[in-house]
Amino acid sequence: MEKTKTNYSRRSFLKSTAxxxxxxxxxxxxxxxxxxxxxxxxxxxxxQFYELTGYIKITADNIIKIFNPxxxxxxxxxxxxxxxxxxELDVDWKKIVVEMGPHDNVKLGPQFTGGSNSVRxxxxxxxxxxxxxxxxxMDAASQTWSVPLEEVTTKAGxxxxxxxGKSGTYGEFASKAAGxxxxxxxxxxxxxxxxxxxxxQKNVEGxxxxxxxxxxxxxxxxxxxxxxMIHHPPAFGMKVKSxxxxxxxxxxxxxxxxxxxxxxxxxxxxxxxTRSFNDLLVVVGNTTWEVMNARKKLIVQWEPIGDLTEKKNxxxxxxxxxxxxxxxxxxxQYKKMQDKAKEPATLLRKDGDPETAFKNAAKIxxxxxxxxxxxxxxxxxxxxxxxxxxxxxxxxxxxxAPGWIEPTVSKILNLPADKIEIRMARMGGGFGLRAYGHxxxxxxxxxxxxxxxxxxxxxxxDDMTYGxxxxxxxxxxxAALDAxxxxxxxxxxxxxxxxxxxxxxxxxxxxxxxxxxxSWEIPSNITIGAFRAPRSNFNAAAEQSFLxxxxxxxxxxxxxxxxxxxxxxxxxxxxxNNEYDADRYAGVLQLIKEKSGWGDPANKKYSRxxxxxxxHNSYAAHVVDMVKKDGQPYVERVFSxxxxxIVVNPDAATNMVQGAVVDGIGNALYGGLTHKDGVTExxxxxxxxxxxxKEAPKKIxxxxxxxxxxxTGLGEPPFPPVFAAVANALxxxxxxxxxxxxxxxxLITKKAF
Amino acid sequence: MAIYNLKVNGQTKQVDVDPATPVLWVLxxxxxxxGTKYGCGVAMCGACTIHLNGNAVRSCQLPVAAxxxxxxxxxxGLSANGDHPVQKAWLELDVAQCGYCxxxxxxxxxxxxxxxxxxxxxxxxxxxxxxxxxxxxxxxIKDAIKVAAKQK
Numbered sequence: 001m002e003k004t005k006t007n008y009s010r011r012s013f014l015k016s017t018a019x020x021x022x023x024x025x026x027x028x029x030x031x032x033x034x035x036x037x038x039x040x041x042x043x044x045x046x047x048q049f050y051e052l053t054g055y056i057k058i059t060a061d062n063i064i065k066i067f068n069p070x071x072x073x074x075x076x077x078x079x080x081x082x083x084x085x086x087x088e089l090d091v092d093w094k095k096i097v098v099e100m101g102p103h104d105n106v107k108l109g110p111q112f113t114g115g116s117n118s119v120r121x122x123x124x125x126x127x128x129x130x131x132x133x134x135x136x137x138m139d140a141a142s143q144t145w146s147v148p149l150e151e152v153t154t155k156a157g158x159x160x161x162x163x164x165g166k167s168g169t170y171g172e173f174a175s176k177a178a179g180x181x182x183x184x185x186x187x188x189x190x191x192x193x194x195x196x197x198x199x200x201q202k203n204v205e206g207x208x209x210x211x212x213x214x215x216x217x218x219x220x221x222x223x224x225x226x227x228x229m230i231h232h233p234p235a236f237g238m239k240v241k242s243x244x245x246x247x248x249x250x251x252x253x254x255x256x257x258x259x260x261x262x263x264x265x266x267x268x269x270x271x272x273x274t275r276s277f278n279d280l281l282v283v284v285g286n287t288t289w290e291v292m293n294a295r296k297k298l299i300v301q302w303e304p305i306g307d308l309t310e311k312k313n314x315x316x317x318x319x320x321x322x323x324x325x326x327x328x329x330x331x332x333q334y335k336k337m338q339d340k341a342k343e344p345a346t347l348l349r350k351d352g353d354p355e356t357a358f359k360n361a362a363k364i365x366x367x368x369x370x371x372x373x374x375x376x377x378x379x380x381x382x383x384x385x386x387x388x389x390x391x392x393x394x395x396x397x398x399x400x401a402p403g404w405i406e407p408t409v410s411k412i413l414n415l416p417a418d419k420i421e422i423r424m425a426r427m428g429g430g431f432g433l434r435a436y437g438h439x440x441x442x443x444x445x446x447x448x449x450x451x452x453x454x455x456x457x458x459x460x461x462d463d464m465t466y467g468x469x470x471x472x473x474x475x476x477x478x479a480a481l482d483a484x485x486x487x488x489x490x491x492x493x494x495x496x497x498x499x500x501x502x503x504x505x506x507x508x509x510x511x512x513x514x515x516x517x518x519s520w521e522i523p524s525n526i527t528i529g530a531f532r533a534p535r536s537n538f539n540a541a542a543e544q545s546f547l548x549x550x551x552x553x554x555x556x557x558x559x560x561x562x563x564x565x566x567x568x569x570x571x572x573x574x575x576x577n578n579e580y581d582a583d584r585y586a587g588v589l590q591l592i593k594e595k596s597g598w599g600d601p602a603n604k605k606y607s608r609x610x611x612x613x614x615x616h617n618s619y620a621a622h623v624v625d626m627v628k629k630d631g632q633p634y635v636e637r638v639f640s641x642x643x644x645x646i647v648v649n650p651d652a653a654t655n656m657v658q659g660a661v662v663d664g665i666g667n668a669l670y671g672g673l674t675h676k677d678g679v680t681e682x683x684x685x686x687x688x689x690x691x692x693x694k695e696a697p698k699k700i701x702x703x704x705x706x707x708x709x710x711x712t713g714l715g716e717p718p719f720p721p722v723f724a725a726v727a728n729a730l731x732x733x734x735x736x737x738x739x740x741x742x743x744x745x746x747l748i749t750k751k752a753f
Numbered sequence: 754m755a756i757y758n759l760k761v762n763g764q765t766k767q768v769d770v771d772p773a774t775p776v777l778w779v780l781x782x783x784x785x786x787x788g789t790k791y792g793c794g795v796a797m798c799g800a801c802t803i804h805l806n807g808n809a810v811r812s813c814q815l816p817v818a819a820x821x822x823x824x825x826x827x828x829x830g831l832s833a834n835g836d837h838p839v840q841k842a843w844l845e846l847d848v849a850q851c852g853y854c855x856x857x858x859x860x861x862x863x864x865x866x867x868x869x870x871x872x873x874x875x876x877x878x879x880x881x882x883x884x885x886x887x888x889x890x891x892x893x894i895k896d897a898i899k900v901a902a903k904q905k
Binding site for chain 2: 073074075076200202203205206207209210211212213214215216218219221252287288289290292293377378379380381426427428429430431459460461651652655656658659660661662663666684685686690691692693694696697698699700
């Protein structure tokens with residue numbers, strides 16, 4: 001796979017690729033990802049390709065290849081991003097070849113999967129790339145035929161000149177077009193004329209998935225490749241003191257046992273340079289099973305790390321972070337959060353005079369919500385292949401943001417970035433965890449040490465107990481009502497271990513005259529990271545449960561109550577920096593009200609819970625319909641409304657929302673990770689409960705608001721409000737409000753920890 | 754180490770491995786059939802589901818020594834061209850998100866339909882409860898099983 005690294009700015013990447021883009025022979029590597037969009041399978045594609053922007057290559061025989069730039073972790077970008085290019089390029093979707101692009105931020109943009117950004121950050125660049133390439137092909141035809149460019153048209157991969165009756169495939173003009181400079185300011189299509197985008201297209205990798213083809217990092221293998229596993233300490237706050245590997249080394253297939261440091265002392269960690277354990281006890285052997293088995297024979301003495309200071313450089317924000325060394329337990333953590341919540345906190349936002357309003361209130365409602373650590377539990381455990389040589393490194397595997405980890409790998413291996421090739425494998429889930437880099441660096445260091453190609457494999461237990469969890473959170477919400485039950489003040493004070501969840505500029509900020517948001521944090525050696533809609537996934541659960549209880553106290557319908565607040569936020573917003581658009585927020589509530597038959601007596605047999613939320617520039621609302629099944633509360637039906645602007649691939653987007661609903665129900669009811677003396681108490685699926693088919697709803701009906709707004713986030717926004725919709729339905733179903741996740745435990749024990 | 758002759762997808766394959774080696778790893782790393790996935794290693798997620806004499810079993814807890822003289826079918830051998838009714842239904846409904854668990858789901862579903870060609874919802878729940886899908890595609894999996902049942 002070719003790699004062109006230059007110092008061109010991002011702005012010029014289209015141009016640079018056109019100039020350097022002569023033909024080249026493509027050879028497909030074992031793991032390279034490509035498929036005909038319309039005829040899934042493995043096409044035998046070879047020959048001379050001409051490059052028209054970094055995203056598009058065409059042969060003289062009119063084989064049109066489109067590169068997906070962004071890592072695929074199940075959000076279906078392998079299909080949706082090429083669809084955007086195909087739309088503007090004007091090609092027959094069924095005939096194009098889609099291939100995973102190389103990691104090349106100059107040619108292919110930022111290349112990260114996170115923050116529900118894939119479609120929204122690539123929307124304009126990909127439309128531009130497709131439209132520009134089409135224009136270049138038309139230009140080439142106009143020159144060849146000596147006809148005015150304005151008279152040249154295209155349809156489905158063919159260029160036409162109607163007056164003269166001339167026509168030719170894109171392939172016929174690809175060579176000439178590749179030599180032209182990239183035009184500027186080509187107007188993309190009117191969205192009303194889309195015929196690929198907004199039309200459901202099947203996953204281009206569907207056939208490979210259902211036939212078990214090697215797509216994932218875990219599946220990667222090559223001649224001479226060894227397997228490595230790391231024996232992590234049994235508890236957060238511990239490290240290796242000494243080890244005896246004599247028995248391990250006697251086991252069949254075992255090559256070596258050694259320790260390595262992930263980061264040298266004083267290493268400045270970038271934002272995604274995580275580490276839960278710095279001293280790596282590594283076992284290397286021929287096969288995964290042999291290494292897994294031999295690892296059990298290690299005799300290790302562990303010792304406490306003690307307090308340590310980490311140097312962080314989070315996208316330019318430098319700070320020294322003190323990590324406490326004490327072994328932590330969930331019970332004491334919960335107590336610590338309760339105590340900390342009573343102390344003065346950091347003021348995040350204040351509108352009006354909340355203190356006086358609370359003083360004068362006729363009624364105050366106060367409720368506290370908690371949530372435990374959550375493990376991402378991607379179905380494919382962490383792994384990465386590395387082959388580090390003296391002058392180059394090849395890294396292959398599942399990662400959400402190779403461009404974020406490459407500078408770190410470069411620094412640690414002391415190799416320039418252009419000597420490091422990262423190939424992006426399809427990921428067996430990510431959920432935020434695979435944006436972090438420790439396992440990539442670990443694989444690279446191990447390969448460097450053993451001077452051989454190696455695949456680092458985490459067992460499920462390694463994966464679940466490694467950390468980078470959704471943080472532990474709590475928040476106390478207070479509302480002040482006057483004698484007429486009007487909402488006069490709103491107060492949220494929240495914090496977490498080790499990160500606060502509070503988004504101070506989100507609803508209902510902007511809708512209440514007197515508003516106060518405060519925040520605090522408690523440091524910890526249990527590591528955390530982004531987890532599908534970070535912070536939002538707790539805020540929505542707490543705030544939207546609180547609003548439900550508030551509406552009940554005020555004698556109002558929960559949807560109407562929210563709509564009233566949003567009307568206020570739109571007509572006469574309080575304060576500045578309100579992040580949300582009140583109209584779009586109200587839009588999903590109105591849509592869900594209609595589609596769920598909210599007032600329909602026929603739905604009285606259900607315990608109904610509603611919730612909505614804004615995040616990642618999108619809006620989501622759900623109505624959850626609960627019944628009793630075998631004596632237990634069961635979510636039988638869900639109605640979902642989403643406003644994420646233009647929906648690129650409707651059926652796949654529906655799948656994504658349905659998945660978010662199932663994920664939300666599962667985590668709300670069952671998700672939770674606890675610790676005792678630093679030890680993670682759940683290390684596999686026999687102890688960590690994941691929602692299963694019989695617990696999933698029978699029906700999830702998804703409705704998208706129809707508008708022509710450029711796409712906003714989709715993967716994360718529908719997830720957070722599910723928690724609250726479930727909590728609100730549980731109240732109707734059981735008569736009991738739940739405040740502590742996971743709700744299943746709260747229903748039984750009233751204690752989350 | 755010991756030599757085993759295994760019947761995999763209708764062919765005899767010879768491997769030289771430790772008798773305790775789970776079939777999962779024999780398939781993935783000795784026979785180069787990575788369609789059977791590692792998810793948990795404790796038979797709790799179903800990603801490693803194969804057919805043993807036609808029944809769905811978790812290959813991560815199944816020692817190779819226990820499967821000699823038994824017919825093993827993996828996702829690679831479920832159909833010659835990826836056209837088993839279950840695979841076709843999966844494509845028709847575009848079930849997968851990340852796709853990692855889906856081969857295991859398909860193997861469980863195919864075994865179910867063999868024993869119960871017209872399964873009820875309860876049959877499907879019972880047969881599929883051992884297969885986790887972290888992306889939450891359960892509704893489509895269930896619908897695809899029903900579509901496949903009609904195709905048969």
